[in-house]
Amino acid sequence: MTHQLLTDGGLETELIFNRGLDLPEFAAFPLVDTDEGRDTLRSYYAAYVRIAVRAQVPMLLETPTWRxxxxxxxxxxxxxxxxxxxxxxxxxxxxxxxxxxxxELVGWQVGGILGPRGDGYLAAGGVDPAEAASYHRPQLAAFAAAGADRATVLTLTDVGEGIGIARAAADVGLPVVIGFTVETDGRLPDGSPLAAAIEAVDATAAPSYFLINCAHPTHITHAVDDGAWQQRIGGLRVNASTMSHAELDVAEELDDGDPARLATDQLPLLTAFPNLEVLGGCCGTDARHVAEMWGVGERPRAVS
Structure with missing residues (x-):
């Protein structure tokens, strides 16, 4: 494996579906404001710390601040x-x-997570990079002031917003990873090829690298074309479910798939993206899925 930083899974879906929490706006950050909420978050992240310890790899602890x-x-x-x-x-x-x-940990970093201004599942309709930079700069500045090692934006659907965030991160002196999501056909929600989105951001405001999240591995595979852009993918946070974003948006029950199967489905992407650094999960995934990705899953023993 070339990747070397383990990160967590689908925080919000874990808290809502598995722990019974109500998260208005799909936002986990208010939990940081209460003792009970912080205890819940400590419990959540502790499961991934244990996986990193078992796998003997460094951990990337990323903030619950997507919203x-x-x-x-x-x-x-x-x-x-x-x-x-x-x-x-x-x-x-x-x-x-x-x-x-x-x-216990062999190493660790702390990253600040941010998300799109809009929905995250829908096309943003053409975001002005300057406006996006102004909008996201305060959050990035807060991460930098608090001593974060990096920032990662997840579930972007628009090139302009990616450019703006990359510029804003450079302004505040914080390394940034730009994360796009794709639909079941491997394209951005507006139909743009993933390769074109990455090339457009790189040409204007190159980030540290790019990440793909909130899509099943079989969806991402449709984007793979052996292009040079694949060298720029440094992170994967995949969904457990093969459902589309539209289907997930109205789902009343969690589709957590099969953890071992998800890890197997992801294997071709580990070859397609040779410069992967960060590996974790997104919607529907939990500690079981991430453990399987890192080869330390606790599978039941056969009964003789």
């Missing part, structure tokens, strides 16, 4: 000052968790 931006924050009653505090506190919490397990 901690102005539009979603406002819908939950958080203004700019409150969001800045929570984004910083999220980085601090990840550092606390890492330090608590420092004697």
């Amino acid at each position: 901690a931006n102005p539009d979603h924050g406002a819908a939950l009653g958080y203004d700019a000052t409150a969001l800045d505090r929570l984004n910083r506190r999220s980085v601090e919490l990840m550092n606390e968790i890492a330090n608590e397990h420092d004697d």
